[in-house]
Amino acid sequence: MSKVCNMREAIAELVSDGSSVALGLQMEQMIPFAAGHEIIRQKKRGLRLIGPISDILFDQMIGAGCMEQVIAAWVGNVMMGSAYNFRRAVEQDGMKVFNMTNFTIALALQAGAMGVPFLPTNTALGSDVTRGNEFFAEIDSPFAGEQKPSGDGRPWSNPRGARQTEPITEKLLTVRALNPDVTIVHVQRADREGNAHCWGSFGVMLEGVRAAKRVIVVAEEIVEPEVIASDPNRTVVPGFLVNAVVECRYGAHPSPVQGYYKRDDAFFRQYHEQTKTKNDSDAWLERWVYGVADRAAYVNQLGACRCEGLAVKQHAYAAQTDFGY
Amino acid sequence: MKTCTENVETPSPSSREGSFSDHVGTAALGCPVERSSTVASSPTYTMGELMVATAAREIRDGEIVFVGMRLPLIAFVVAKKMHAPNAVGLFENGVIRATPASELIYTMADPPNILGATQCLDMLGVMGLLQSGRVHLGFLGAAEVDRFGNLNSTEVRGPKGITRLPGSGGACDIASLAHRFVVLLEHSKQRLPERVSFRTSPGNGDGAGWRKRVGLPRGGPVAVITTKAVLRFDEDGEAYLASIHPGVDIEDVLENTGWKLRAAEAIEQTPEPSAEELQAIREYDKEGFWTR
Numbered sequence: 001m002s003k004v005c006n007m008r009e010a011i012a013e014l015v016s017d018g019s020s021v022a023l024g025l026q027m028e029q030m031i032p033f034a035a036g037h038e039i040i041r042q043k044k045r046g047l048r049l050i051g052p053i054s055d056i057l058f059d060q061m062i063g064a065g066c067m068e069q070v071i072a073a074w075v076g077n078v079m080m081g082s083a084y085n086f087r088r089a090v091e092q093d094g095m096k097v098f099n100m101t102n103f104t105i106a107l108a109l110q111a112g113a114m115g116v117p118f119l120p121t122n123t124a125l126g127s128d129v130t131r132g133n134e135f136f137a138e139i140d141s142p143f144a145g146e147q148k149p150s151g152d153g154r155p156w157s158n159p160r161g162a163r164q165t166e167p168i169t170e171k172l173l174t175v176r177a178l179n180p181d182v183t184i185v186h187v188q189r190a191d192r193e194g195n196a197h198c199w200g201s202f203g204v205m206l207e208g209v210r211a212a213k214r215v216i217v218v219a220e221e222i223v224e225p226e227v228i229a230s231d232p233n234r235t236v237v238p239g240f241l242v243n244a245v246v247e248c249r250y251g252a253h254p255s256p257v258q259g260y261y262k263r264d265d266a267f268f269r270q271y272h273e274q275t276k277t278k279n280d281s282d283a284w285l286e287r288w289v290y291g292v293a294d295r296a297a298y299v300n301q302l303g304a305c306r307c308e309g310l311a312v313k314q315h316a317y318a319a320q321t322d323f324g325y
Numbered sequence: 326m327k328t329c330t331e332n333v334e335t336p337s338p339s340s341r342e343g344s345f346s347d348h349v350g351t352a353a354l355g356c357p358v359e360r361s362s363t364v365a366s367s368p369t370y371t372m373g374e375l376m377v378a379t380a381a382r383e384i385r386d387g388e389i390v391f392v393g394m395r396l397p398l399i400a401f402v403v404a405k406k407m408h409a410p411n412a413v414g415l416f417e418n419g420v421i422r423a424t425p426a427s428e429l430i431y432t433m434a435d436p437p438n439i440l441g442a443t444q445c446l447d448m449l450g451v452m453g454l455l456q457s458g459r460v461h462l463g464f465l466g467a468a469e470v471d472r473f474g475n476l477n478s479t480e481v482r483g484p485k486g487i488t489r490l491p492g493s494g495g496a497c498d499i500a501s502l503a504h505r506f507v508v509l510l511e512h513s514k515q516r517l518p519e520r521v522s523f524r525t526s527p528g529n530g531d532g533a534g535w536r537k538r539v540g541l542p543r544g545g546p547v548a549v550i551t552t553k554a555v556l557r558f559d560e561d562g563e564a565y566l567a568s569i570h571p572g573v574d575i576e577d578v579l580e581n582t583g584w585k586l587r588a589a590e591a592i593e594q595t596p597e598p599s600a601e602e603l604q605a606i607r608e609y610d611k612e613g614f615w616t617r
Contacts, residue, residue, distance in 0.1 A: 027418035027448075029434035052448070053494060055432075076491030078394075079431040083491070090489040099479060099525075102417050102495035103452040110449060122456055123501045126527040126539030129479070129493055138540075150458030150543070166458065171540030201418040201434035202447045256436050263435055316440050 002192040003245045004222060007294065010244040011038040014214050018046040018068075019181035022109070024054030025208040028078055029201035029258065030186040031057050032218050034251035034295040040064040041289060050109075050180050052102045052204055055255060056271050059083035060289070062095070063281045071098040071135075071178070073105050079265060080272040085281055099129045104175045106204045108135060111177035112211030118174040125173055135176045144170040183212035185237065186252045188259060190219040194242025195228045195235055200258030205236060214243045220260050222247045231321065250299045250307065261310040370598050372552050373616035374606050375570060376509055377403060378598035379550050380464065383507050387411045388461040389454070391499050394433060395615050396509055397464030399606055401425055406605045415460060417495040419447045429610055452495075455502045458543060463499035463506045469521045470508050472584045473535075473562050474528025474546030476500060477521035493525050500526035505547040512551035512581055519584035529562030554578045555595055559587070568593040 005013075015021060021039070024031045036057045039047075046068045049058055053074040061067055062075075063085030075097075076083045089095035100108070103123050111119040120139070130136035150166040185205055190196035194217045198205070209215055217237055222245065228235055254264035275281040292298045299307065373396060380400035384390055392401045392414040401414050402425040414422045416433040421444040426437040439445055454460060467476035468490050478496055481488045500506050510516050528546045529535055536545055549556040549564060557567040565587040569578055571594055579586055598606070610616045 027434045028432035029418070029436075029439075072492065074492045074494035081491075086491075087489050091487055097489075097492075099492055101493040101497040102448060103456070103498040106447075106449045106452060122540070122542045123452075123498045124527075125501065125541050126524070126530055126536070127493075127497050127501070128524040129497055148457075163458075166542060169540050169542050173540075200436070200439045200445060201420065202445065203418045203434075204448050206447055207449065256434070258436050258439050263431070265431055268431075 003194050003239075003242060004192050005244050005246060007034060007038045007218070007246050007248060007251075008042075010216050010246050011035065011042055011044075014216055014243055015039055015042075015044055015047075015182050017044055020048035020050055020071075022050040022180035022183040022208045022212060024051040024057055025183070025185060025203050025205040026198075026201045027053055027203040028055055028263075029203075029256055030198070030252045031055055031255040032184045032186040032251065033057055033253060033255065034248045034298070035184045035186075035216065035218055035246070036061055037289045037295075037298070039066060040285065050105070050178060050208075052100075052105050053078065056083055056268060059085045059275070060285065062086050062089045063275070063278075064285055064289070067095065069096040069098065071100060071105070073100045073102045077268055077272050079268045083272075084275050084277075088278065098133055098135060100135065101127075101129060104129075104135070104173075105178075106207060107175040108178035109180075109204055109207040109211045111175065112179040113207040116177065118176050120172040120174050122169060123173065125171060130173060135178075137174050137176075139172050139174055141168060141170055141172050143168055178211060180208065180212045182214045182216060183208045184216045184218065185209060186218045186248075186257070187236065188219065188257060189221045189223045189227065190217050190237070190245055191223055191225040191228050191239065192245060193225070193239035194237060194245045195225065195239040196237035196242075197223075197228055197231065197234045198236040199234060202236065209237050209241060212241070215241050216244045216246065217242050218246045218248050218251045220247075220249055220251065220257060230323070232323075233321075248295050250302075251295055253299075253302070253310075259312060259315075261307070261312070264306070264310055370603055371613075371617050372570070373613075374598050374603060375595065376550050376552070377606055377616060378602040379555060379595055380507060380509060381407065381602065382596075383548060384409045384412050384462060389413050389415060389459055391415050391417070391455065391460055391463035391495075391503060392433075393464040393466070394431070395466065397507075398425075398430070399610055399615060400464070402609045403602050403605045407602060413443070415451045415454065417448055417451060419451055420445050421451065425609070429612075429614065452498060455498060458502075458504070460499075460502070461504045463503035465496050465499060465506055465508050465526065466510055467496070467508060467526070469516055469518055470510060470549055471517070471521045471528070472519050472564055473530060473532060474508070474549065474558060474564060475521050475524045475530065476508065476526035476528060477523045479523045479525045482522045497526045500528065500546075501541055501544065503544050505544060507547060508549045510549070510551060512553035512578070514581050514583045517551070517581070517583045529558065532562040533560060535562065553581065556586070557589075563587065565589055566592055568595040570595045571597055
């Protein structure tokens with residue numbers, strides 16, 4: 001069954017006011033900017049934004065007033081530092097932020113993906129990140145005192161030696177499961193049912209998709225199912241989890257899509273320069289989001305020259321893989 | 326499509342600002358140190374280059390290293406070339422590399438960091454390796470580092486209220502779980518308070534034994550490389566002045582540290598970067614985006 005629709009339909013149907021939305025799960029690559037911009041254009045409100053690091057997309061959605069809460073490890077402009085809308089929202093408007101770490105947001109989504117209420121970890125014990133944060137609770141390990149293998153700090157000195165052991169610690173931090181209402185991922189190619197291939201930076205995409213109640217796949221290209229089935233190890237999303245498939249060329253700009261276009265570093269820098277005040281940020285959103293009807297219009301505004309500059313200059317194909325038997 | 330009316334700008338060193346909050350930005354991802362000026366006493370290298378060479382020497386051959394971005398990324402390049410050809414780099418997005426990316430990158434997910442990698446899988450995979458004790462060394466930046474090596478990259482409380490910073494990213498995980506970690510940051514009273522206002526990433530807490538008490542399995546800070554000096558840590562968990570960068574005097578270091586900094590019995594001078602190290606740095610950071 002084809003689930004192909006356009007971005008406007010996908011966002012209108014699947015992202016309702018007040019829902020939790022996981023975005024930017026592949027870290028600084030393949031961030032679904034086109035989907036985020038459509039959420040802004042449709043003036044969605046009261047969203048809970050979930051992600052490890054969404055580079056400047058979180059900042060844009062916060063600046064547009066879509067957010068009520070942010071559950072994230074890091075919010076800013078990766079290349080330049082702070083992002084101003086996020087700062088204004090927290091410092092002046094008191095926006096609620098659940099501070100996470102990259103590992104614990106991965107664990108929260110993994111717990112959600114596995115259908116368990118929490119997962120234990122050794123990270124973040126003694127950190128203020130967990131204080132008064134409903135996603136964390138400390139427990140005593142039921143298996144304290146037993147030994148587990150560990151690195152000895154110097155495997156190179158004894159490459160054939162067995163790993164040393166260390167005791168299993170008594171205290172554990174548990175991370176509460178997260179099940180986003182909607183997870184949006186950007187990939188290189190998908191078929192009409194949403195079976196999707198991705199290569200490059202995965203981040204927390206796999207668990208973010210499995211944990212979600214609904215999934216939107218945005219693809220640079222829609223391909224025949226045979227293309228996907230020819231390389232099942234590259235399939236990151238099985239179609240039965242997917243609710244909508246949107247074909248959207250340049251849908252991740254200014255973040256990169258391996259094999260399609262590189263990162264538009266200048267765009268991130270310009271965003272930093274152009275959003276220092278609320279007025280500047282509003283003007284930026286007017287120009288790049290409200291003022292363009294869809295991604296095609298955005299790409300048109302970007303210009304052919306800029307797109308050509310981002311195109312792949314030297315292809316680098318992987319070795320052929322034989323699935324025969 | 327319209328034609329090239331818009332000037333496609335490329336990042337240039339002069340475009341970056343020096344404000345506090347901008348540069349604590351990628352605390353989780355690496356070092357947020359300001360673009361540094363040429364060292365006063367020596368016109369042959371910059372402070373960024375000295376810090377990179379110093380950080381590179383923290384990497385031992387064969388080690389598994391959480392690399393991070395900015396200066397530590399270049400330190401990994403230098404170490405691989407100079408003395409640690411068998412070091413392996415891990416990145417939080419799931420990338421494992423035996424060789425540095427072939428060109429300068431601004432984020433760990435830039436396409437050159439994927440091309441030629443040993444493995445590109447998920448974050449849980451590399452974080453799992455970190456948690457199970459397979460990672461020897463991690464590099465971190467921060468807005469603040471305190472007397473016991475605790476890091477803040479979440480929020481700073483000042484007289485004008487809260488300055489919100491981007492947050493932990495993976496910094497807390499690396500500080501919690503790597504066998505040892507090294508911090509790079511600007512040396513100032515503001516950045517080196519006696520106590521961080523928010524402990525994003527655990528160092529030695531309030532002293533020896535703290536990490537074990539709170540349940541952390543291992544690890545802790547081993548060095549803080551600043552724009553003036555290198556601090557290391559005593560057995561009681563407190564930082565001490567180990568070496569001073571060329572051209573910096575001790576009063577300058579002590580006056581710009583937010584607590585009464587102890588000093589090693591014999592304070593050394595931080596070794597200058599060698600010609601080979603400088604060549605490796607400049608071949609990689611050609612425009613000097615991070616190091617000049």
